[in-house]
Every structure is written in structure tokens, then in C-alpha cells.
Amino acid sequence: MTAAAGGLQAGPPPGPGYLLGRRCRIELDRPRLMGVLNITPDSFSDGGRFLSVEAALAQARLMAVEGVDLIDVGGESTRPGAAPVSEQEELDRVLPVVEALCRELDLPVSLDTTKSAVAAAAVAAGAEFVNDVSGLAFDPAMAGAVAAGGAGLFVMHTRGCPETMQADTRYSDLVGEVRESLRCSVAAAVAAGVAPERIAVDPGIGFGKDVAGNLELLRRLGALADLGRPILLGTSRKSFIGRVLGQDDPRQRQAGTLATVALGVAAGARLFRVHEVGPAREAALMAWAVCCGAGWRG
Numbered sequence: 001m002t003a004a005a006g007g008l009q010a011g012p013p014p015g016p017g018y019l020l021g022r023r024c025r026i027e028l029d030r031p032r033l034m035g036v037l038n039i040t041p042d043s044f045s046d047g048g049r050f051l052s053v054e055a056a057l058a059q060a061r062l063m064a065v066e067g068v069d070l071i072d073v074g075g076e077s078t079r080p081g082a083a084p085v086s087e088q089e090e091l092d093r094v095l096p097v098v099e100a101l102c103r104e105l106d107l108p109v110s111l112d113t114t115k116s117a118v119a120a121a122a123v124a125a126g127a128e129f130v131n132d133v134s135g136l137a138f139d140p141a142m143a144g145a146v147a148a149g150g151a152g153l154f155v156m157h158t159r160g161c162p163e164t165m166q167a168d169t170r171y172s173d174l175v176g177e178v179r180e181s182l183r184c185s186v187a188a189a190v191a192a193g194v195a196p197e198r199i200a201v202d203p204g205i206g207f208g209k210d211v212a213g214n215l216e217l218l219r220r221l222g223a224l225a226d227l228g229r230p231i232l233l234g235t236s237r238k239s240f241i242g243r244v245l246g247q248d249d250p251r252q253r254q255a256g257t258l259a260t261v262a263l264g265v266a267a268g269a270r271l272f273r274v275h276e277v278g279p280a281r282e283a284a285l286m287a288w289a290v291c292c293g294a295g296w297r298g
């Protein structure tokens with residue numbers, strides 16, 4: 001997808017046009033929605049809402065009705081300043097939910113974790129993907145665990161751990177550094193035995209970047225296309241939207257989120273990690289229709 005002189009145009013997505021999980025295949029012939037399901041007391045916008053398996057299942061069912069394509073379960077907040085959670089605590093939070101989702105819903109599940117043991121247990125319990133916000137950097141055993149489980153993998157760019165990542169957000173070439181870091185993450189995954197068709201990349205909006213950096217990454221997202229992997233974008237309710245719009249309450253950032261989703265579609269992203277699936281799906285499909293012109297139905 002390019003913003004060419006003559007207007008927005010649909011083009012093939014980076015990569016083969018699909019993304020493989022452990023057993024599932026997600027077609028990327030249109031934008032796809034990853035719904036956020038945080039089993040944490042302290043996530044920045046939905047912390048404490050889905051701590052019981054019943055509450056998590058109810059939220060997942062709601063997202064299914066709204067047309068979600070993939071559910072991303074997380075047991076450790078990554079918001080700036082968040083304190084780390086022990087492996088056992090994270091397992092206790094996410095495993096019952098992953099098991100229940102895989103039993104009750106016909107939807108792929110990804111597990112948002114930087115710990116290989118948590119990833120391995122979730123994949124054994126039925127998760128199709130691992131979503132590692134450290135891009136394989138925090139746990140040297142992660143790439144091997146994903147390969148051994150046969151799972152799909154989302155690698156995201158960050159700098160430093162959540163406790164410290166906003167301490168220094170200066171880059172000499174932000175987009176170049178993000179692209180190079182993601183290239184290394186993909187290479188490490190492939191070297192460990194993860195098939196390229198199972199890997200997608202994510203620039204890590206809000207992770208070790210300031211407001212201007214986040215806006216620049218969105219504006220220049222197309223620069224990641226030459227990695228040859230599908231692009232996942234996670235802007236939902238994030239603080240840079242609050243800063244631009246003067247909106248302190250994360251749950252009041254939906255309009256800003258939808259603007260970034262639409263622009264992300266035009267810039268070539270095919271997967272969108274969002275808290276409110278229904279509106280994001282409509283924004284993404286509308287942007288997609290504009291970009292595709294007469295071919296949008298196909």
C-alpha cells in the first residue's frame with residue numbers, strides 16, 4: 001500500500017500474504033484484528049477488568065462477535081514503569097485463560113510474554129502464536145522455545161525493559177534502528193528454526209519512543225516493508241494519542257486510535273492490536289476499501 005502521487009493504492013502486503021501460527025493460517029488479503037486481553041491488575045487501560053477466567057472468556061466472546069481474528073492474552077503489563085512479574089505469577093494468570101479460550105472458542109490465541117517458559121507452556125496449552133515485545137532480547141531461550149513448539153511469532157522493537165525504557169528516547173535514526181533491530185530479531189528466530197512464514201514484525205509504538213518518535217514511525221511505517229514480513233501495529237489507547245489530543249483517560253482515546261489504524265492500513269500494516277475490536281475493524285476495512293478502489297471486495 002502506498003500513498004502515491006495519484007492517491008492511496010493497494011499493493012501486496014510484505015511477505016507471502018498470509019501468516020502461519022502453530023496450526024492456523026491467517027490470510028492477510030485484508031486487515032486483521034488482534035484483540036487485547038490483559039489478565040493483569042495494572043495494565044494501563046484495562047488492568048483489573050479480566051482477572052477471572054469467566055470475565056476473560058466473556059470479553060473474548062464479545063471480541064469474537066465484533067469480528068476479531070486473533071486474541072492476544074497478556075499476564076504482565078509492559079506500560080512504562082511497570083514492575084516485573086515472576087514466572088510463576090505470570091503462568092498462574094495466563095494459563096487457565098489460554099486453556100479456556102482454546103477449549104471454548106474457535107479463534108487463534110497469542111500469548112504476550114517475554115519469558116520462554118511461559119511461552120512454551122502457553123503453546124502446549126493451545127496458543128498459536130507468541131508475542132514477544134522484546135523481539136527475543138530478554139530471554140535467550142525464547143527463539144528455541146517458539147521453534148520447538150512450532151508456534152508463530154510476533155517480534156516487536158523496544159529499547160530497555162518497561163521499567164526504564166522511557167528514560168532515553170533519543171535516536172540518531174529511529175526508523176533505521178527499528179528496522180535493523182527487527183531484521184536481527186527475524187534472523188535470530190529463523191536461525192533457531194522458526195519458519196519465516198510464521199513471523200510478523202511490530203515497530204513497538206510507545207516502547208522506548210517519545211511522542212515525536214511514535215508519530216514518525218507511523219508516518220514512515222512503509223520503510224519496514226523491505227523486511228518482507230507482515231507488519232503488526234499496536235497503537236490502541238496509547239499515551240502519544242493522549243498527548244496529541246489532550247486526553248488523559250486512555251479509554252477516551254478511541255477516535256485517535258481509529259485514525260492511526262486507518263493510516264496504518266494505508267501504510268501497509270495488516271494486523272492491528274486493539275482493545276475495542278468492532279470500531280477498529282470498521283475503520284480498517286473502510287481504509288482498506290479506499291486504498292483498494294474497485295478491487296476491495298476481492
Ligand code: HH2
Pocket residue numbers: 036038040042043044045046074076077078079112131132133154155156202204205232233234235273
Ligand atoms: N503493546 C502493549 C503490549 N503488548 N505487543 C505488541 N506486539 N505490540 C504492541 O504495541 C504492544 C504489545 C501495551 O499495551 P497493553 O497490553 O494494552 O498494556 P499493558 O502493557 O499495560 O498491559
